[in-house]
Amino acid sequence: MILYVLRRLAAGLVLAVLVTMITFALLSTSFDDVASSIVGSGATPDLVQDQKAQLGLHRPLFAQYLDWLSHAVRGDLGLSYFTSEPVRSAIAARLGVTLSIVLAALLVTVVISVVLGVLAATRGGAVDRIAQGVSMLGYLVPNLLIAIALVYVLAIELRWFPATGYTPLSENPARWVSTITIPVVALMMSGVASLTSQIRGAMIGELRKDYVRTLRTRGIPTRSIVLRHALRGAAGPALTVLSLEFIQMLGGALIIEQVFALPGFGQYAFNASLQGDIPIIMSISLFGVLLVVGVNLVVDLVNGWLNPKARILS
Amino acid sequence: MTELTTEPGSAVPVRRSPLRKLLKDPQAVISASLLLAVILLGLLSPLFTDHGPNDASLDAVNADAGTHGYLLGGDESGRDIFARLLASIDTSVVSALIGTSIALAIGVTFGLVGGYFGRRVRGVTEWVFSLVMTFPGLLLLIVLLPVTDGDYRATMLIFGVLLSPGIYRLVRNLVLGVKNELYVDAARVSGLPDRRILRRHVLSVVRGPVIIATAFLAGSSIAVQSGLAFLGVGSSSVPSFGAMISEGFANLYEEPLQFLWPSLMLGIITATLVLLGNSLRDVLEGGRPKPSRISAPERRPITPSSETSVSAPGLLTVEDLAIAYPTPSGELTEVVSGVTLSLEAGQTLGLVGESGSGKTQTAFAVLGVLPSEAVVTRGSIRLDGRELLGLSEGQLRGVRGTSIAYVPQEPMSNLDPDFTVGAQLVEGLRAATPMPRRQAREHVLALLDRVGIPDPERTFTSYPHQISGGMAQRVLIAGAVASRPALLIADEPTTALDVTVQAEILDLLRDLQKELNMAVLLVTHNFGVVADICDRVAVMQQGRIVETGDVLDLFTTPRHAYTRMLLDSLLDEHALRTDRPAANTLKTDTLKTDTLEKEAR
Numbered sequence: 001m002i003l004y005v006l007r008r009l010a011a012g013l014v015l016a017v018l019v020t021m022i023t024f025a026l027l028s029t030s031f032d033d034v035a036s037s038i039v040g041s042g043a044t045p046d047l048v049q050d051q052k053a054q055l056g057l058h059r060p061l062f063a064q065y066l067d068w069l070s071h072a073v074r075g076d077l078g079l080s081y082f083t084s085e086p087v088r089s090a091i092a093a094r095l096g097v098t099l100s101i102v103l104a105a106l107l108v109t110v111v112i113s114v115v116l117g118v119l120a121a122t123r124g125g126a127v128d129r130i131a132q133g134v135s136m137l138g139y140l141v142p143n144l145l146i147a148i149a150l151v152y153v154l155a156i157e158l159r160w161f162p163a164t165g166y167t168p169l170s171e172n173p174a175r176w177v178s179t180i181t182i183p184v185v186a187l188m189m190s191g192v193a194s195l196t197s198q199i200r201g202a203m204i205g206e207l208r209k210d211y212v213r214t215l216r217t218r219g220i221p222t223r224s225i226v227l228r229h230a231l232r233g234a235a236g237p238a239l240t241v242l243s244l245e246f247i248q249m250l251g252g253a254l255i256i257e258q259v260f261a262l263p264g265f266g267q268y269a270f271n272a273s274l275q276g277d278i279p280i281i282m283s284i285s286l287f288g289v290l291l292v293v294g295v296n297l298v299v300d301l302v303n304g305w306l307n308p309k310a311r312i313l314s
Numbered sequence: 315m316t317e318l319t320t321e322p323g324s325a326v327p328v329r330r331s332p333l334r335k336l337l338k339d340p341q342a343v344i345s346a347s348l349l350l351a352v353i354l355l356g357l358l359s360p361l362f363t364d365h366g367p368n369d370a371s372l373d374a375v376n377a378d379a380g381t382h383g384y385l386l387g388g389d390e391s392g393r394d395i396f397a398r399l400l401a402s403i404d405t406s407v408v409s410a411l412i413g414t415s416i417a418l419a420i421g422v423t424f425g426l427v428g429g430y431f432g433r434r435v436r437g438v439t440e441w442v443f444s445l446v447m448t449f450p451g452l453l454l455l456i457v458l459l460p461v462t463d464g465d466y467r468a469t470m471l472i473f474g475v476l477l478s479p480g481i482y483r484l485v486r487n488l489v490l491g492v493k494n495e496l497y498v499d500a501a502r503v504s505g506l507p508d509r510r511i512l513r514r515h516v517l518s519v520v521r522g523p524v525i526i527a528t529a530f531l532a533g534s535s536i537a538v539q540s541g542l543a544f545l546g547v548g549s550s551s552v553p554s555f556g557a558m559i560s561e562g563f564a565n566l567y568e569e570p571l572q573f574l575w576p577s578l579m580l581g582i583i584t585a586t587l588v589l590l591g592n593s594l595r596d597v598l599e600g601g602r603p604k605p606s607r608i609s610a611p612e613r614r615p616i617t618p619s620s621e622t623s624v625s626a627p628g629l630l631t632v633e634d635l636a637i638a639y640p641t642p643s644g645e646l647t648e649v650v651s652g653v654t655l656s657l658e659a660g661q662t663l664g665l666v667g668e669s670g671s672g673k674t675q676t677a678f679a680v681l682g683v684l685p686s687e688a689v690v691t692r693g694s695i696r697l698d699g700r701e702l703l704g705l706s707e708g709q710l711r712g713v714r715g716t717s718i719a720y721v722p723q724e725p726m727s728n729l730d731p732d733f734t735v736g737a738q739l740v741e742g743l744r745a746a747t748p749m750p751r752r753q754a755r756e757h758v759l760a761l762l763d764r765v766g767i768p769d770p771e772r773t774f775t776s777y778p779h780q781i782s783g784g785m786a787q788r789v790l791i792a793g794a795v796a797s798r799p800a801l802l803i804a805d806e807p808t809t810a811l812d813v814t815v816q817a818e819i820l821d822l823l824r825d826l827q828k829e830l831n832m833a834v835l836l837v838t839h840n841f842g843v844v845a846d847i848c849d850r851v852a853v854m855q856q857g858r859i860v861e862t863g864d865v866l867d868l869f870t871t872p873r874h875a876y877t878r879m880l881l882d883s884l885l886d887e888h889a890l891r892t893d894r895p896a897a898n899t900l901k902t903d904t905l906k907t908d909t910l911e912k913e914a915r
Contacts, residue, residue: 289448
């Protein structure tokens with residue numbers, strides 16, 4: 001078990017190295033532009049070259065990457081080209097905002113999808129139509145439009161929630177909840193859509209399996225058959241969808257943060273990318289991969305716990 | 315479970331071409347024509363507008379809708395909203411084209427490669443695509459802004475790459491499926507080069523799902539492009555819904571309509587793409603599965619005749635039972651029509667017939683576990699004088715386990731793969747006979763020992779995939795007899811097992827029957843099994859009982875032609891099995907092929 005986790009973590013680290021390496025290679029095509037925008041107006045080719053030399057961008061690409069990597073491993077993510085602010089502390093401060101909306105959205109997505117999917121698969125009729133309607137809505141309407149519609153109705157018209165801004169959880173839990181409510185709802189819609197229909201489909205398939213009939217003939221209550229047995233069988237594929245949803249949400253959070261003016265990871269990444277702030281961009285991609293690796297590991301562990309066959313295979 | 319799907323008498327549905335079906339589907343027609351209209355509007359925009367999308371005029375700043383030459387008015391910078399809206403359609407179309415074509419080109423190519431070539435090549439492609447999949451798409455697009463310089467076409471190029479893993483997996487799985495199928499066929503036919511067949515088959519298999527996926531890919535390309543433009547990525551001279559929404563959003567209080575138009579248009583485009591995709595899926599792949607409730611079978615108002623009939627003595631009496639399934643057109647087709655059976659305590663009744671004759675359906679009806687679509691149209695099922703038809707699932711639960719129990723055909727699929735053997739047996743035992751967990755555990759261990767499992771402790775903690783088919787069947791028998799039922803219904807309990815194990819399982823059933831004085835209803839197609847274990851036998855054909863009698867009488871003097879045919883086939887079956895491969899299924903005689911198929915499994 002521990003060996004398995006270690007092996008997965010090692011694979012994750014290899015992935016992180018690869019992705020950052022590729023990112024760096026792609027970014028290298030823009031080094032001239034970055035340097036010239038730091039120099040500002042009146043940049044001459046000579047000044048740009050000087051600036052590149054000063055930032056160390058003139059060295060061989062691989063040497064630069066190794067240099068970045070060796071610092072990153074020691075926790076030194078460098079300074080911002082433009083503000084000279086240390087990248088590590090800046091990211092640490094913003095990661096909390098992004099994670100609180102993404103994880104909250106993920107949690108709510110799971111709860112709603114499981115309830116709706118299971119009810120739709122077992123009750124049919126009106127509940128099933130509602131579940132399919134919700135899925136449809138989530139697929140049909142882009143996240144962005146949902147976010148704006150929610151802001152318009154809930155924040156501007158009804159004034160139930162603040163339209164923008166963020167209060168940290170540690171400062172005021174109640175305000176934290178109210179500032180992240182609309183972003184979370186907007187973020188989770190497409191996740192709820194795909195996860196609900198996934199769980200519905202998997203539950204229908206599971207409930208048609210032979211073992212369900214055999215369990216019934218033993219006099220086992222329907223509730224146990226549905227929630228203990230069938231749901232467990234349906235959970236594997238749903239978890240895979242969930243981990244993909246997490247990746248989606250991490251991306252979706254960028255737009256949502258912009259709409260709601262949340263001081264998160266996404267906004268930071270966005271501004272850095274517009275400016276070409278290489279150290280920040282590299283750190284962002286590193287954190288992005290590490291988050292995904294972490295969530296996938298958790299998903300795999302949960303899956304192994306639920307599904308004994310996956311345990312053997314891994 | 316072949317009996318569930320074969321409905322005797324139901325006609326083969328008429329095949330219609332997918333395009334024809336699509337044209338009959340209002341959702342497909344409406345969404346496709348709406349989409350087409352929008353695209354045409356975008357392509358022909360110069361015909362509809364007087365201004366270019368970037369022409370600014372001071373007169374037109376926040377102009378009202380309908381102002382001369384400005385159909386939807388002007389925006390904050392004095393540009394024609396209508397012209398920008400139509401130009402944004404073009405941007406979306408280009409985005410969708412770039413995103414989907416890149417995703418399809420990469421995904422389909424490597425999907426074919428990964429599916430067709432051996433394990434090693436697949437390993438590499440697999441790894442590369444899971445690498446791509448790990449990356450949060452939007453984040454990467456933003457991270458690479460310095461590289462793409464905000465040009466939406468370059469961005470969509472990268473997004474196409476990010477979308478490709480989905481297509482890759484889809485195509486790879488389809489190709490693998492075809493390949494495996496062909497290998498099975500090739501083994502049968504032997505000697506045909508499968509490369510050529512594969513090429514031909516793959517195309518027809520891959521086409522449908524890829525068309526469906528394309529609609530969704532186009533939708534997400536457009537959504538992402540708009541999202542990025544909303545954030546302010548890209549040149550402001552490229553009109554885009556995202557940019558228009560963002561500008562309108564900022565201007566929401568003064569001119570709410572400026573925000574409405576682009577949102578509406580973006581909503582229409584993505585919605586029509588998704589709806590079209592769903593219609594395509596329904597047409598090309600068949601409808602989505604319908605939920606099935608876990609409940610006692612639906613029962614039509616009972617015909618008075620069966621109420622008045624004198625109930626025969628005996629443990630189980632089935633009278634005039636009829637079961638029907640709705641056809642796609644809504645009518646009911648009977649699969650069991652008027653079955654009458656009776657079984658006394660301690661007796662064994664064989665229910666014999668070919669598959670599709672309704673014997674399994676009859677057994678399920680007694681257990682109350684018919685599929686939810688099934689309707690019991692008439693008849694009565696009494697256990698110890700108590701009518702079972704019409705009982706709710708909850709009431710039936712009290713009967714199951716203690717009074718009736720069930721041993722299925724396929725041992726493996728009838729155990730929940732996610733629970734240990736012990737946990738399943740303990741749960742079943744405690745559901746039927748409430749007792750402390752520890753006592754239940756002791757009881758189950760003793761039962762496992764009784765049914766001939768060599769190491770009960772180990773089997774108790776094993777998962778179903780860790781034990782053999784024969785062991786699994788013993789486990790299921792243990793589960794069935796755990797609460798000492800009065801009636802055991804065994805549905806082809808030996809069919810799925812090795813020949814060597816079959817006899818042992820029959821011996822076990824016989825011994826347990828004597829020990830517990832159970833009545834056994836044994837569903838089988840095999841007269842050998844009947845001769846071995848049954849006292850009486852009922853022969854079923856096409857949903858009816860054609861002959862009932864003592865085993866000896868029936869074997870020596872079969873009265874019905876069908877019984878004689880079945881008895882003859884018993885000899886045929888053995889003759890065939892020795893000199894022909896099991897997979898050889900010649901359609902000479904439905905009965906023979908049926909038994910062969912069952913043996914082959």
